[in-house]
Amino acid sequence: MTTPIRTELSVADIVPFGQPLPGRDSRYGFYALTLEKPEWKSWQPGQFIMLRPSEGRGRMLARPFPICRVTSQSLVLFFEVSDPGTEELSRLKSGDGVIVWGPLGNGFVMDSERPALLLAYGSGIAPFAGYADMHPAPERLSMVFGHRAPNSCYPTDAMASRMYMEDVLDRTEKEREMFRRSMLSKLEECGEAGGVCLACGPMWFMSWVWENAGRLGVPAQLALSSRISCGIGACLGCSTLTSSHWPDEACAGLPVQTCTSGPVFWASEIDLSEYAAERSS
Amino acid sequence: MDMRIELVPGLVLKNPVLSAAGTFGTGREFQPYGDLASLGAVVMHGVSLRPSGGAPQPRIVETESGILSAVGTPNLGVRHFVERELPGLPWSDVPFIPSLWATNVDDFSELSSILSKEEAVAAMEVNLDCPNDHRDGRKFCLNPVTAARAVNAVKREASGKPVIAKISPQAIDIAEVARAVEAAGADIIACSGSVPGAAVDLADRRFSLGSIEGRLSGPAVKPVALWCIRQFAGIVHIPIIGMGGVRSASDVLEFMLVGAAAVAVGSANFSDPGLIFRNVEEPPALCAELGIDDLSSFRGGLVG
Numbered sequence A: 001m002t003t004p005i006r007t008e009l010s011v012a013d014i015v016p017f018g019q020p021l022p023g024r025d026s027r028y029g030f031y032a033l034t035l036e037k038p039e040w041k042s043w044q045p046g047q048f049i050m051l052r053p054s055e056g057r058g059r060m061l062a063r064p065f066p067i068c069r070v071t072s073q074s075l076v077l078f079f080e081v082s083d084p085g086t087e088e089l090s091r092l093k094s095g096d097g098v099i100v101w102g103p104l105g106n107g108f109v110m111d112s113e114r115p116a117l118l119l120a121y122g123s124g125i126a127p128f129a130g131y132a133d134m135h136p137a138p139e140r141l142s143m144v145f146g147h148r149a150p151n152s153c154y155p156t157d158a159m160a161s162r163m164y165m166e167d168v169l170d171r172t173e174k175e176r177e178m179f180r181r182s183m184l185s186k187l188e189e190c191g192e193a194g195g196v197c198l199a200c201g202p203m204w205f206m207s208w209v210w211e212n213a214g215r216l217g218v219p220a221q222l223a224l225s226s227r228i229s230c231g232i233g234a235c236l237g238c239s240t241l242t243s244s245h246w247p248d249e250a251c252a253g254l255p256v257q258t259c260t261s262g263p264v265f266w267a268s269e270i271d272l273s274e275y276a277a278e279r280s281s
Numbered sequence B: 001m002d003m004r005i006e007l008v009p010g011l012v013l014k015n016p017v018l019s020a021a022g023t024f025g026t027g028r029e030f031q032p033y034g035d036l037a038s039l040g041a042v043v044m045h046g047v048s049l050r051p052s053g054g055a056p057q058p059r060i061v062e063t064e065s066g067i068l069s070a071v072g073t074p075n076l077g078v079r080h081f082v083e084r085e086l087p088g089l090p091w092s093d094v095p096f097i098p099s100l101w102a103t104n105v106d107d108f109s110e111l112s113s114i115l116s117k118e119e120a121v122a123a124m125e126v127n128l129d130c131p132n133d134h135r136d137g138r139k140f141c142l143n144p145v146t147a148a149r150a151v152n153a154v155k156r157e158a159s160g161k162p163v164i165a166k167i168s169p170q171a172i173d174i175a176e177v178a179r180a181v182e183a184a185g186a187d188i189i190a191c192s193g194s195v196p197g198a199a200v201d202l203a204d205r206r207f208s209l210g211s212i213e214g215r216l217s218g219p220a221v222k223p224v225a226l227w228c229i230r231q232f233a234g235i236v237h238i239p240i241i242g243m244g245g246v247r248s249a250s251d252v253l254e255f256m257l258v259g260a261a262a263v264a265v266g267s268a269n270f271s272d273p274g275l276i277f278r279n280v281e282e283p284p285a286l287c288a289e290l291g292i293d294d295l296s297s298f299r300g301g302l303v304g
Helices: A084-089 A122-134 A173-192 A203-216 A273-280 B028-033 B077-085 B105-115 B144-156 B174-183 B219-232 B249-258 B275-281 B283-290
Strands: A005-017 A030-036 A048-053 A063-066 A074-080 A097-104 A116-121 A141-147 A164-169 A196-200 A220-223 A239-241 A255-257 A264-266 B005-008 B011-013 B017-019 B042-047 B060-063 B066-069 B096-100 B124-127 B163-167 B188-191 B195-197 B214-217 B240-243 B262-265
Touching (some): A005 B028, A063 A074, A074 A084, A074 A122, A116 A173, A116 A203, A122 A196, A141 A173, A173 A196, A203 A273, B042 B077, B066 B219, B105 B124, B105 B144, B124 B144, B144 B163, B174 B188, B188 B219, B214 B219, B219 B240, B240 B249, B249 B262, B249 B275, B275 B283
Parallel strands (some): A196 A220, B042 B096, B124 B163, B163 B188
Antiparallel strands (some): A005 A030, A005 A097, A048 A097, A239 A255, B005 B011, B066 B214
């Protein structure tokens, strides 16, 4: 794992995706934020960073963002405006300063021999942009992507050109059912081909993947990021319950910090049954 | 300028800036962001006798006024702490101070007995500021008599290690609690500025925290913390560690002016992992700017 660094970076660009939201003063709901490239020795798709406006500005807590991609010049993040903190970040302008610490946590497995099914929901698509860029055999990748906002709100173009991608709207009960059927069918295929499933999205979606990948015996890695507040394991605010298969016996069956033990977990090593029960109630 | 502080004989800090318990992990978490050895001391996360899973989610929410949290001291128990977390810490370079959390006096005593044997432990903080009555969820340590019993239980087993009593601003008479813990053997008093609070999620029509009630921290509580220290700074004769909303070098000096011997950085550590290290670097320049050449004569030197 790379040692994270704290660094002050400047905003190169911030680009809205999709259409302005109705009734929100021409504000958009999704943004790609491009920062100058940090001096990281390496990084892995699935890892994340914490970001806040520069000293003396902004709300108290930074926000966690999965690393979308890193180019020769820049670090690119993709985020949805979901609270006052991300609303504030959406108002950043080119040249503004931000504080970033990362890369944090662990990343997804990347294996050129094994097919990988990527399951993403909404802005959970972000880490898969970098994953598709870096994968040595993108022809072995396929994706099912569910979303409520129009397709133009998400950075799908580059990914669609590198792998098979099924794009499913999820606005009605019928569409939700179709989305689940697509994921189930792909999960079954993935299991038969000896592949691995990688998923990123909101907790209801992750608990669905956890439950169904487990039921079908498909090895799966889940990137969990909800409730990360400090990103470094100090605040103890984010936690994920481990299962009896957790590699460190001392922690098996107990909560571990999502930010430092994850954010990417093997599904078999954690227990999301509480969220699964909540989803079905 | 010499920033060293001798809190009590044998506990000398390079400077008056510490971490606050529960905001700094074991200290290891912050090693990528600064030199731990530059800090005055590292007050570590809470440790209980047995493993504790902590509070239900959500545990932390951000409000307009600061961070509201109810974390519940999740930890793997004191044995795990001693065997897996203490080894390898740079304790010869900076004092490490675990924060003891228990639901009764006997557990406090046993925790002290275990931790006092550890060379890596420079002192022990008794957390009297957490919900710690297993009978009805109230804080038995708000009461001067029970707070004193908890401190005395730790002190008796401390093998001479300094004992820090962390008292709550919720005490009905905070000066009375401060007097009681001093009489019970506390070597140092720490006073937290975090105050009880709740937040609601309007869309979900629920309380935002899983535990409903939490503690509000951040700049909003700094005046509460300064008020607390004023209540007992001239009454007790042991050093005070002030905390609550500390973010900057000027905050550090404000707490010292009111009477704190040292100052702890708390939830600001969540905002920026480099902040505490800047709070160590910046006070000497600010002291020079303000014409402060001796911290001991500056401390408690309010005019009027």
